[in-house]
Amino acid sequence: MYAAERQQWLLNRAREAGRVDVAATADELDVTPETIRRDLGALERQGLLRRVHGGAIPADLLGFEPGISTRDAVATQEKDRIAKAALDELEGASTVLLDAGTTTARLAALLPADRELTVVTNALPIASVLAARPNVTLLLLGGRVRGTTMATVDEWALDVLGDLTADVAFLGTNGFSVERGLTTPDRAEAAAKKAMLAAARRTVVLADSAKHGADQFVRFGRIDQVDALITDTGLAAADAAALSAAGPRVVRA
Incomplete structure (x- = not known):
């Protein structure tokens, strides 16, 4: 699975389940937790997810979009x-x-x-x-x-x-x-x-x-x-x- 495909999968999962867990998702996709953290970081910089302890949640649940200072x-x-x-x-x-x-x-x-x-x-x-x-x-x-x-x-x-x-x-x-x-x-x-x-x-x-x-x-x-x-x-x-x-x-x- 390419990075873009994996990130789309993570975004869809977060929107469906309300949360993505790093450890569980790494096991499910057979990749390292660091790979998932890197993908979640990329999605957060795009304003699509918000990182939380152990995973991430959809940004729209918080009304969150990173501003210039955050980026x-x-x-x-x-x-x-x-x-x-x-x-x-x-x-x-x-x-x-x-x-x-x-x-x-x-x-x-x-x-x-x-x-x-x-x-x-x-x-x-x-x-x-x-x-x-x-x-x-x-x-x-x-x-x-x-x-x-x-x-x-x-x-x-x-x-x-x-x-x-x-x-x-x-x-x-x-x-x-x-x-x-x-x-x-x-x-x-x-x-x-x-x-x-x-x-x-x-x-x-x-x-x-x-x-x-x-x-x-x-x-x-x-x-x-x-x-x-x-x-x-x-x-x-x-x-x-x-x-x-x-x-x-x-x-x-």
Whole structure:
């Protein structure tokens, strides 16, 4: 059973039974408890489950959806390394698209202060980081603000993106795989990400390894549309090779 299939099974079981127990589920699926904990962690980061002692329960039982602060506290070291590695992808770029996300926000904080950049973003947290930077011409996309991600979406954002051509776009994603490409739970955010992908000469995806195989509801891009995928060393070498064979240059930071 692939990770995505197992996670869907876990989500279905949690919704049917009201709870998933790590030990019992590991025995039932003939995998290690650590595998189940990793799957539950991936589902929690997607806002679908809430971890509790010994297992997890459906997020909708608690009215729970992780906010930015919750997601920002997950895989912090990996995200820091990914953001630092992403700086190499700025070479030759003067116009940059920055997608909403906790890893792209880390990249925003690391942007060099010794060169002129035009940055377009749909993320309020990223805009707040860059607004006072004298070397950055900041363009904030308009639209409806999603409280969960603090990203602007819908027509006001899409109309502007449709008229842009940026040197490079740095995109976040909730899931990535060779089979399903780049995916995210929300249709409006998927549309904004798809528009960013189309508006850039080069596309770089920043995603920690826990998102590999965690396919989501809406696909916004194919793997072969990505120029570089920057993740962490938690991604197995064989998986990195399969992704690279499908199109992008894969960096494990």
